[in-house]
Amino acid sequence: MSAVEQVAPGTPAPPAAPVLRAEGLRRTFGTFVAVDDVSIELRPGRVTALIGPNGAGKSTVINLLAGTLIPTAGQVRIADVRVEGLRAEEVALRGLARTFQTPKLYEGMTVLDMVMLARDRFGRASFLEIALRTPRTRRDRRASHAAAMAHLERVGLAHQADRLATSLPVGSQRLVDVARALASEPDVLLLDEPAAGLDHTETHDLTALIREIAAEGLAVLLVEHDMRMVMSIADDVVVLDRGRLLAAGTPKEVAADPAVIEAYLGTVAA
Numbered sequence: 001m002s003a004v005e006q007v008a009p010g011t012p013a014p015p016a017a018p019v020l021r022a023e024g025l026r027r028t029f030g031t032f033v034a035v036d037d038v039s040i041e042l043r044p045g046r047v048t049a050l051i052g053p054n055g056a057g058k059s060t061v062i063n064l065l066a067g068t069l070i071p072t073a074g075q076v077r078i079a080d081v082r083v084e085g086l087r088a089e090e091v092a093l094r095g096l097a098r099t100f101q102t103p104k105l106y107e108g109m110t111v112l113d114m115v116m117l118a119r120d121r122f123g124r125a126s127f128l129e130i131a132l133r134t135p136r137t138r139r140d141r142r143a144s145h146a147a148a149m150a151h152l153e154r155v156g157l158a159h160q161a162d163r164l165a166t167s168l169p170v171g172s173q174r175l176v177d178v179a180r181a182l183a184s185e186p187d188v189l190l191l192d193e194p195a196a197g198l199d200h201t202e203t204h205d206l207t208a209l210i211r212e213i214a215a216e217g218l219a220v221l222l223v224e225h226d227m228r229m230v231m232s233i234a235d236d237v238v239v240l241d242r243g244r245l246l247a248a249g250t251p252k253e254v255a256a257d258p259a260v261i262e263a264y265l266g267t268v269a270a
Contacts, residue, residue: 016044019219020096020188025064025074027057034060036243038074042188042219047210049222049230049251052240053263058223059101061240062190065221066098067091078188097186101193103177105165111176112161115148118183151179156205171197175206182213189213190221195229207233231255239263 018041027035035057042048050058063069065076067088076084078094086094097118105114152158155175160168165176174194181189191210195203207229214220214235224230230237230251237254239246241263247254254260 018043020065020076020078021080022061022065022076023074025061025076026072027060027064027069028072034243035064035240038240038243038245040065040221040238042221044187044217044219045214046235047214047220047222047233048236048238049224049234050238050240051224051227051230052246055242056240057243058240059192060243062098062192062221062223066096066190092184092186095187096190097181097184097188098190099174099177099181099192099194101196103170103173105173105176107164107166109165110162111152111157111165111168112145112148114165114176115151115179115183116144118180119144119147148179148183151183152176154182154209155179156202169197171199171202174198175202178206178209186218188219188221190223192223193225194222195224195226203229 020040020042022041023039025035025038025040026033038057038061040048040050040061050061052058060069064071064074064084067083067086067090071084074084075082078091078096081094083091083094109117149158149161152161155178157172157175157179160172165173168176174197178191178194181191194210195206198206203226210220210222210233222230222234234251236248237251238248239254239257239260246263247257247260249257
């Protein structure tokens with residue numbers, strides 16, 4: 001657009017370019033096809049819900065995007081850089097964070113320790129400085145502590161910071177996992193059934209948090225079985241069935257799709 005061109009008042013802003021784009025994903029395990037020709041785009045500031053019956057391939061897609069699994073075919077790009085085939089740690093350094101259906105918490109570590117662990121890559125001190133406990137090391141630790149506490153506050157667990165992470169109820173462990181993911185300051189956040197095990201109030205608070213972090217500019221992929229939550233929070237919905245793309249669109253469009261109703265929504269409502 002030239003300096004003299006202006007957008008007319010009320011004209012919608014063009015959608016942001018995808019920060020993550022996956023094309024033609026396929027993953028096989030022997031003769032079993034878990035995911036077949038699935039494409040998905042995640043855009044800043046939007047929540048994309050990935051839904052489908054149990055066994056539809058949702059977690060496999062998350063694992064393919066996060067580098068936990070390597071696609072049999074297809075591409076994954078973050079900021080237009082191909083990342084399929086990279087180790088999960090390398091994909092994370094590209095700005096992707098994810099949670100797990102079963103939170104990966106370490107025995108003997110407190111809730112605060114778990115979240116601070118995600119801040120390690122932001123430290124500026126060298127290994128020698130860490131060993132010698134130099135002023136820079138102490139500054140890094142104070143900054144990490146403050147950031148971790150802020151993220152625990154966001155998920156409602158600041159008061160549990162000193163408890164062993166593995167001693168918490170499963171629902172609270174999931175929230176620790178969310179705080180840990182946020183603490184890595186990602187551009188893309190993959191949430192794998194984060195509301196499982198949460199009560200009504202916790203689910204309400206998590207829904208508000210997801211809306212908030214998307215509004216801050218993150219691209220969010222949400223895998224969740226709570227359809228009320230999904231339909232209230234998602235900007236876009238992608239439906240899988242037996243590893244293949246069944247439908248995609250707005251929540252209203254997907255909820256009215258007869259194929260979706262038959263394969264998924266109808267069985268949930270029954």
